[in-house]
Amino acid sequence: MKVLLLVLLAGAALTLLLTYLSKLFFPKKSEEQEKASEPSEECCGAHEVCETDLLNKMSEEIIYYEDEELDVYRNFEENDYNDDQIDEFREVLYSLKEKEIEPWLKSLELRHINLPSTIKSEVVFMLVK
Template sequence: MEVLLLALVGIAGIAFLTTYFGQRWKSKKDGDEESETSEEPLEECCGAHEICETDLINKMSEEILYYEDQELDAYRNFEENDFNDDQIDEFREVLYSLKQNEMEGWLRSLELRKIELPSIIKSEVVFMLVNE
């Protein structure tokens, strides 16, 4: 019985050590690969990936682009629940006139102009982005 118990403890110890050193070796190997790939800066985004497009928008200058929505500047510094139905319809009109690839740029433009979307429009934007 004692021999069986010692054998089980020995096997568990070997399994633990194998796992421990395997993980350390793997993380060290992955760290080397990451440093090699991160040294190469990307020259230009191909535009075929959603991540690249998002990064390009985030890297945009602080230049404000208008999407025929200058009238929305009147809602600067409003809270998301401060809008009445007519004001919400103004946002909705602009939102549904946008092309699919203009959505993120428009949201960035509103952010730079300190215009917060009405809560109902936020829900619609999320729904539209998820359905893309």
């Protein structure tokens, strides 16, 4: 009986010691760190896209993808395009390689060119797959 009691006490002491050591060497994240790791409120839910946007915002260089003709649509609203204009965006989009899509979007943003709403949905579909 004494042996069983000593084993239980030793087990409890060992558990307390391990708990103390784990808190000492592996502290929990602070609330600020946890909030920083969560997606921002502006995030659309497609985290890969949002994270890429954050990285792309660091670069302010405008790169053209043989799409200089799209500069005429500077400051258009996304619903102001007619079918022929939308097809111009679509032609450029489908000529791009997959890795060029995100930089192209950044280039359009820097040039103040809004994508037509129908093209936005196509781009999201292409990036998510």
